[in-house]
Amino acid sequence: MPLTITFRCPPEWADILPRPLPAAKGLPEWLKEMPANAKSALIGEEVRTVKQCPPFLDAMGSGWLMPLMADIEVKDGHFSWDWDLPPTRFEQLHRSPLGLHVSAQATGSPLAQDGEAYLKFSNFWAVEAPEGFSILFSHPANRPDLPFQTLTGLVDADHFTHGLTHFPAVWKDQAFSGKLPKGTPVAHIWLVPRAVEAAFGTLTDGDACRFEETLEILSSAPGGYRKKFRAKKR
Template sequence: MKLGFRCLPELFGLVPEPVPARSSLPDWLRAAPAMIPSETLGGAQVRGLKQCPPLIDALSLGVMFRLAADVTVQEGELSWDWEPPASLAARQTRAPIGLHVPEQAAGVPFGLPPDQFVIKFTNFWTVAAPEGVSLLFTHPLNREDLPFKTLAGMVDCDRFRDGFVHFPAIWRDPGFEGVLPAGTPVAQGFPIRREALELDCAPMSPAELAAHGKVQDGLQDDPGLYRKTYRATRA
């Protein structure tokens, strides 16, 4: 599937491009041990999350959108020293972060203090998807290390292909101070075909039960069976 991304001519080369999520894996994943002694199991070696293919695939799936500029966080204030060129042909903010006023989040269970703004990461790229395809934008999966939580939303990018989709987020770590560097992942996008789902729920047939037992026995004998046998080839 091909997705098209376009930015204003003045900004090309100045703002981080969207990248395949697999090229933006977190440093903590690379540093995580593959095998870990478990005190719970008397020191026996157990496989770490680094060896969990579903977790790795979630981190690697789709497109990663990244922060446009360094943002300094100090005493609850966000600031930046970034002055990209203005465009005479388009109306677009040049700030890497905007906001929604607190009242816009009234009545939602996000744990937002009454006086706290909802921040909004500026996306400088339009997204064009093939016909019948929407994009689900959400917080980078399994990235609980980030001090914010991007809210999920879905946009029909086959139709809304000439406008910018920005990313609202809750600032969830009031104690964080430092610099969010340019290139920090702020949203992960997943193309989804708009197709009606049909759900088929039933008890396992004898053949299905036998197949299930075979899978369970295989996973017990070989912890890497899913990765070697059932996991699809990744592009």
């Protein structure tokens, strides 16, 4: 049976908030427009670009993207917005699409960099995972083009089913000026099973044969992984 992840929001905001999006439907324009092949100055030959790399694409297209709740204007290091949400029954729920962290919270870690702003993207969707699964929240996969870096966290969302997880981030592009549009992906989420154990072995007997066959498939022609091993996507 397929697993189900459930997103819930205040009913008064159901038609206002942008919804989490299957990541396969939120691929960036640069990926769609980039060439499949390019000339390498280093080796003097044409090579296949990451557009033809299934693991690269599948990382970007799996899971769900959590959206920015409202348009954010950025100018001279200041962040502002004009967003008027209607009242909701939940009186303790704040209504700001963006919050701040103080830089001291990163003291002693490589995250502490002078001049960088520490943000918290607000999320108004409570996320429920299937029993036995946690949810990994991280920066949108392979998206260094975004002017921020979302930090990575893991939430036991099969227990924490009706709370809100917000997304801390470091604002990286100090020269950015303009609008960060509503719906911009600010976090990427994946289901992670908790009950996983490791086993170790050696490539002998039948495993050795399968290993050699796999090497042959991958070396004989481009696209071996995609044609023989990649799971069918729904």
